[in-house]
Amino acid sequence: MPDKFLLKFARSGRLGLFGVSFLGALVSGMAVVLPVQSTVSDRIVAVVNTEVITQTELEEEVNDMKGQARLRFTGRELNQRLRQIDFMGINRMIERKLQIQIAKRRGIKVTDDEVKDAIARLRRLGESPNENDPKEMALLKDQLTALRIINQQVRSSLLVSDEEMHRFYDQHQQRFRLPSEVRISQILIGLGPGSEMLAVREKAQRVYALLRKGESFEELAGQYSEGAEGRRGGSLGFVRIGDMLPQIQKAIEGLSLGQPSEPIASPLGMHIIRLDERKAAQYRPYEEVREDIRNAVFQLKSEDAYQAWIKDLKDQSYIEVRL
DSSP, X not given: OOHHHHHHHHHXXXXXXXXXXXXXXXXXXXXXXXXXXXXXXXXXXXXXXXXXXXXHHHHHHHHHHHHHHHHHOOHHHHHHHHHHXXXXXXXXXXXXXXXXXXXXXXXXXXXXXXXXXXXXXXXXXXXXXXXXXXXXXXXXXXXXXXXXXXXIIIITTOOOOHHHHHXXXXXXXXXXXXXXXXXXXXXXXXXXXXXOHHHHHHHHHHHHHHHHTTOOHHHHHHHHXXXXXXXXXXXXXXXXXXXXXXXXXXXXXXXOTTOBOOOEEETTEEEEEEEEEEEOXXXXXXXXXXXXXXXXXXXXXXXXXXXXXXHHHHHTSOEEEOO
16 A cells, blocks of 8 residues: 555544554554543543543544544534544544554564664654654554554455456456547747737748648648647657647547647647547556556455454453443
């Protein structure tokens, strides 16, 4: 999964498998802080086996998301959003505690060197982890521990078959679609400093009249075009539909092969465009995108496997929510 996607996913607040995958875990670790020691009067909002989650810890977990909600919503809708955020936050914290508990039982530990390596990765992603904040570092270590147990318990046994990859390719054709293209040539009568558009337009009309009389487009491009393509007989090669100026694209839609357009105005000057070839939309060959497909299918299977695993873990644990 690309780093940018993980970064975005982690910031969304979800803590599924992706939320504890390596970079996702690191980034989400930067979004919250390790729960502080609660006071005797701090209310318990959840019990997870022999551990508790306090109101203070929950507020630290969801503080950023609640702040964003308060900027966007008011009244009854705000109250509903805040309630949802609390339930999402408590679920993340319960899952995290379960992951750390099972990792401890299995003797899984993360070293200081591994934490330093994670910090370096975060910085390459543009994050700014605070190495001097013990709470932030402790949570980062917990996230790495959770990743390790998930890799061991969930991801290590997953395989992706050729049949699954072909099925994904067939069911997600639009994902691999290449837009249609046209091969075009151009004569550009440029609008330079001090030029008047009227004079440029009149010159373009004279060139267009010569084309209508049957003179060679390539020769006229070499003689009149002020773009670099003039030296190539006006050839611009293949251009994707959608990558052109709207007025040029509209003109091309009505052209037949080999037909030059009437002069088209743009901030650059006047364009005469010839349509040389149309290439219909195509799809990237399966073999070309094979590894992309393998990664996509693996991530989907990983998410499904994680949800099943965490559900079993919850079913086997004592969990009480007191929100």
